[in-house]
Amino acid sequence: MSNNTKQFAVLAEYETVDEILSAAVKVRDAGYAKWDCYTPMPVHGLDDAMGVEQTRLPWFTLCAGITGGSLGVLMQWWMNAVDYPFITSGKPDWSLPANIPIVFELTILFSALTTFFAMWIMNNLPRWYSPLSRVKRFARATDDRFFLAIETADPLFDASATESLLRETGAHAIESVEDPDESPTPPIWLKHSLLIAGTGLLIPLMIIAYARFNTQEAPRVHLVPDMDFQEKYKAQNPSPLFEDGRAARAQLAGTFAFEDDHLILEDPGYYTGKDEGGDYLAEVPIEVTREFLERGRQRYAINCAVCHGYDGVGDGTVNQRAQSLQTAGWIPPSNLHQAYIAAQPKGQLFESITMGIRNMPGYKSAITTEDRWAIVAYLEALQGTQEAGARQLWGAAPSVEEVSPSDEDPLVAKGRELHTTKTCIACHSLDGTTLVSGSFLGLAGSERKLTDGTAVVADEAYLHESIMDPNAKIVEGYVPGLMVIPPISDDEREALVAFILSLKQ
Amino acid sequence: MSNGEIASAELDNIIDPPALVQGKADLATITETVSRVAEHKPPKAWYIGFAMALGVLGMLGMAVLYLIATGVGVWGNNQPVAWGWPIVNFVFWVGIGHAGTLISAVLYLFRQGWRTGINRFSEAMTIFAVICAGLFPAIHVGRIWVIYWVFPIPNQMAMWPQFRSPLLWDVFAVSTYFTVSLLFWYMGLVPDLATLRDRSKTKIRRLMYGIFALGWTGANRQWHRYERAYLLLAALATPLVLSVHSVVSFDFAVSQLPGWHTTIFPPYFVAGAIFSGFAMVVTLAVPARALFGLRDLITLRHLELMNKVIMATGMLVGYAYAMEFFMAWYSGNKYEGFAFVNRAFGPYAWAYWIMVTCNVITPQIYWFKKARRSIPIMFVVSIFVNIGMWFERFVITVTSLNRDFLPSSWNYFSPTVIDWATLIGSFGLFFTLFLLFCRFLPQVAIAEVKTQTPHAHSHSAH
Incomplete structure (x- = not known):
């Protein structure tokens, strides 16, 4: 620290509230602007004595409260009614009464935070150093003494005139406050640790933001994955617990699965x-x-x-x-x-x-x-x-x-019956309407355009193949893999094909 | 003594109450009395208490770790009592916190000068109690590592919280409450931290107190804004404290369960919160003032006034108990009726009558001035009230749930060892924080107490 100092202020010490009050009135009346009283507790009447103007702090609080309340309404409306509507048994997406508690809390939260921080900012705090703290006696300003300091920066300041004014106010002690050219600054480790802590606090938020705006193929990571990997045997899994090696137990002879x-x-x-x-x-x-x-x-x-x-x-x-x-x-x-x-x-x-x-x-x-x-x-x-x-x-x-027509070929009649009992009918209608797949009406003998560009005629061989191996030839416009191979005998297939051929148009 | 004499004696008491600060009450003595606690080695009892609190806190840590690693099945919560001790403990601790805010904010707005002796450590109690309270819903969610889903932070599921759920109102109410209480408490501490900074003898103390004192010098232009901000925060904290326990009561009242679905819950919960909180302040103040030599600042008059509040709120709570029964009968709803008959005479009758005895009957002793001013009596009563108020939350939660709509689901709730360890452990957390506070921070608001002495007022101008 350099030894070059310059005067910062003149400090006067008082012992009672009455003394500081009357001193403040005198300094105020003398027209000083850059001065202040320092007291261990708020002193009633000192604001008037000093001529301190009412702070504008309440207006900040009011504005913050209005902001908090409005943001609360907007946030809940956008999140719950617009961006991700919660549909609850036909109730309206947006109903204000149920949103009031959070609007209220946010109003209070914004007001309180703003009041708190605005007050410190308006008071020029936090401050690492005050020249006044260089005066030993000033330590009692937070204990039991009252001080008044007039700064040299005041336009009316004059070393001798100011000091004599303070002497007139009945100060018990008067001292010049010196300030070095270089003010002490916070230690470097404090700055660094604040920086590291501040950055560290951002890391979780950044991880969440990264997760929000990226698509993940892998399942979520849980610290305790006990619900992802549960110790239990599922119905279709093997289990060493039983002799037959199955996790699912068969129904016991003579018991009923349902009560009645x-x-x-x-x-x-x-x-x-x-x-x-x-x-x-x-x-x-x-x-x-x-x-x-x-x-x-x-x-x-x-x-x-x-x-x-x-x-x-x-x-x-x-x-x-x-x-x-x-x-x-x-x-x-x-x-x-x-x-x-x-x-x-x-x-x-x-x-x-x-x-x-x-x-x-x-x-x-x-x-x-x-x-x-x-x-x-x-x-x-x-x-x-x-x-x-x-x-x-x-x-x-x-x-x-x-x-079915009574004069039908018995094989065709059997095929007609199988078409129903083997559930072909669920997908293939007989009246030309398209269900899941094409109708059998008029299928036989028609030309089928395949996905590989070739075309075939739906003859007997084609029908047999299509039943046994549904994915061998895929007709344009149809999805492969949908049809299952029906559990039928060769005779039954003969009957089915005969029936389909009978629907030739 | 005739009636007239009693009346005039009472009147004297009102006009010229016993001084709030007793003994040699100049400014330096107040500074010295409070500061020396933070500056000297604490009494032996502090070390014993701190060691015990740390041990119990360790038990909480193990119980919570076991819970997180295993799942909430380690608690006694199960159908139909899916909300067991965690919510009971949560409401219990939040309620305790409310007295601190009431003392610091509501009594400030009502210009009750006597609050200055007790507001600092009741505010500290608020903050530590809310920390204990917040622990329970946080660990109850099961997968605590994704608890940020309760906040409206953009998450990977592209979902938002359901703002119409009372449980989410709780998240906002309790976190706002904690934030505002912390700001209020810290703001009150700053001038006193400056006092400790200016008195400190070692460099490390000067640095630590100095950082948190923010460079406070006691300049009047700063005091001016400071006092205005303090008033604003008090005015904000007052409706806040009422809203917080109302919102907590909505957790119950908004559901459609007989015994919970009643409109009396918000005021009833708020009264109960003040009741339990004041009892906790007495429980803490009685040993603290003896241990740390603060008898001149936390006087018998302070304690007596608090006992009056305890009696008044105790009767409010008793009125609510009676009113619940009246409404159950008057509504003609047989399910509501059953819930309340079951509450008083069912399987949990023992808990119900513990609650009534502790909360309604015990505080009646405060009709006698001697009892209000007797340290042993008030200590015992305050403990009774703490127990009674824990049981109130237990009775509300468990008796309403254990008789489900389906009689086949009816079941008797029993806590597990982990339930016990978590409840007792939360006291360890509370007392660890509280004892650290007693050791290192000014337990009484030095600057505020000074405003209550004759030295703070002008004798010529007025």
């Missing part, structure tokens, strides 16, 4: 749709009344209509959505008015609802047995609405003979 399965033994027809001989029941085993049908209509609307549609044509909202997304592999719900379904005995319909069919899940545990029969009964009424002109409402279901 034992009733099957008492009345198999009612609970399975099949009589003791394994044949489907032709009729609903409950008296069909108007109330029963109404019950069936309700249950159908609740459980079935989402896929099959209220009118049963298979155009429910789930199907519409899947079609609009063009979901690969989507098997559309059946049109319940198709002849093969209308021809099914009631017991078979009941079984389909109970156990599920294709991608439709079983509704055994979701709908009671009686209600499932009610739906079956209602289905007949529903089908009747579409075929009212073709056959008598409430009449007997059309037999298979009615559906």
Whole structure:
């Protein structure tokens, strides 16, 4: 530190509040501007005595409060109603009352932070060094003495005049405050550690920002990955715990998976749709009344209509959505008015609802047995609405003979039956409409354009190959890999091909 | 004594209350009394207490590490009581914190000069209690390393928090509360840190106190803005403290559970918070003033006034207990009715009656002036109130949950060893911080107490 110093201020010491108050009035009246009183606690009346103007601090607080509140509204609106809307049971995306608590907290938070920091900034703090601290007696300014300092920077300052003014105020001691040319500065290690700490605090935020704006292929890293790797055996995995080496346990003989399965033994027809001989029941085993049908209509609307549609044509909202997304592999719900379904005995319909069919899940545990029969009964009424002109409402279901021409080749008739029972019908219609894949109507003998640019005629050999190896030749506009090889014998395949050939146009 | 005499004696007491600062109360003595605690080796009791607190804190650390490494299954929380001790402890600690803000902010706005003796360490108590409180929801989330998801920070899932959830209101309320309390406390400390800086004999003390004193010199132009900022912060902290426990009560009140879904919760929770907080201040002040020789600054009058607040808020809480039962009956809602009959006479009747005994009956002793001014009595009562208020939160949380809507789910909640270790450990955290505060920082607001002495006022001008 250099020895060159210059005068910074004149400091006067007082012992009581009354002394400093009267001194302050005198200095104020003398017209000084760059001076201050130093007291161990706030002294009532000193602001007036010094002529200190009211601070503008409250205006900063007010502005910060308004900013905080407005930002709170905007942030919640943008985040919860615009950028990532939280959809909660049809409630409005934006409803102010539930957002008020956070608006309130942010108003307070912004106001408080601004008040705190603005006060220190307006007070020119923090400051590493004050020339006054070079005066030993000034240490008592934070203890029990009162000081008044007039700075040399004041335009009215005059070494002798100022000192005599202070002497007139009754100061107990008067001292000149010297300031070296070079003021002490904070040690270098303090600056460095602040810099390192400040940078360190930014690292987590930078990691989060990096993660936000980058796509990761790898799964999230968890410090404790106990939920990613759980110690448990899943159903299809091997397990050393049991003799048969399987994690899943088979159902024990003589037990039932469902609570009322034992009733099957008492009345198999009612609970399975099949009589003791394994044949489907032709009729609903409950008296069909108007109330029963109404019950069936309700249950159908609740459980079935989402896929099959209220009118049963298979155009429910789930199907519409899947079609609009063009979901690969989507098997559309059946049109319940198709002849093969209308021809099914009631017991078979009941079984389909109970156990599920294709991608439709079983509704055994979701709908009671009686209600499932009610739906079956209602289905007949529903089908009747579409075929009212073709056959008598409430009449007997059309037999298979009615559906297929009676003079048909037996092989073709067998193929027609297999087309339904082996579920080809789910994707390949017989009436020219496109389901998942092309219709069989008019397929035989037509020219097929393949994806490799060549063309083939759909002859008998082509049909055989397409059933056995669906991906061998891919027709333009179709997705490979969708069709599964049907579990059929060679004879059955012969019958199917014969049936498809019979649909030649 | 006739009635008239009693009245005039009371009147005298109001006009000329016993001095807030007793003994030889000049400015230098006040500085010396408070500062010497931070400047000299503490009494033996401090070392014993600190060693114990550190040990218990270590237990908390182990319990929390075990919890994070294993999962929240190590607690007794399970269906139907999915909110067990963590939320009980959270509400308990937040409530304790509220007395500090009430003393420092609300009493400041009401110009209650007696707050100056106790505001510093009740504010410190607030901050340490909120730290303890914040610990519980933080470790309850399970995967604490992704807890930043509760804040509206852009994250890798491109999702934002659900701002309409009371649990998120909690995040904002408690973190705002902690921030504002810390600013308020630190701002009050700055002039006193300057005092310690100016008194310090060694270089390291001068440097450390000097850094945190920010170069404060006590200039009146600075005092002017400082006092205005202090008033503003007090005015901001007052609605804040009311909002925080209201928001905490929304965690319960906004859900549709009998026993929780009531509109009385916000005021009832706030009253309970002040009640428990004042009790904690008494619990801490009684040994601290004896141990550190602060009897002249934290006088019997301070303690008596606090005991009056404890009695008043205790009766408010008792009124809320009664009102809950009245509303359960008057609403005609049989589920609500069942929840409350079950609360008082069900499997947790023991907890309910501990709560009523500690919170409603015990403070009634303060009708007697002798009891209000008796150190042993007030210490015991304050401990009773602390216990009672912990049980209040336990009763509200557990009795409402353990009888679910499905009788087949009904279950009796039992805490595990880890539950106990975390609760007791949180006291270790609290007392470690509090004892460090007692050792190194001015326990009484030196500058503020000085304003309450005759030396701070002009005798000629007025």
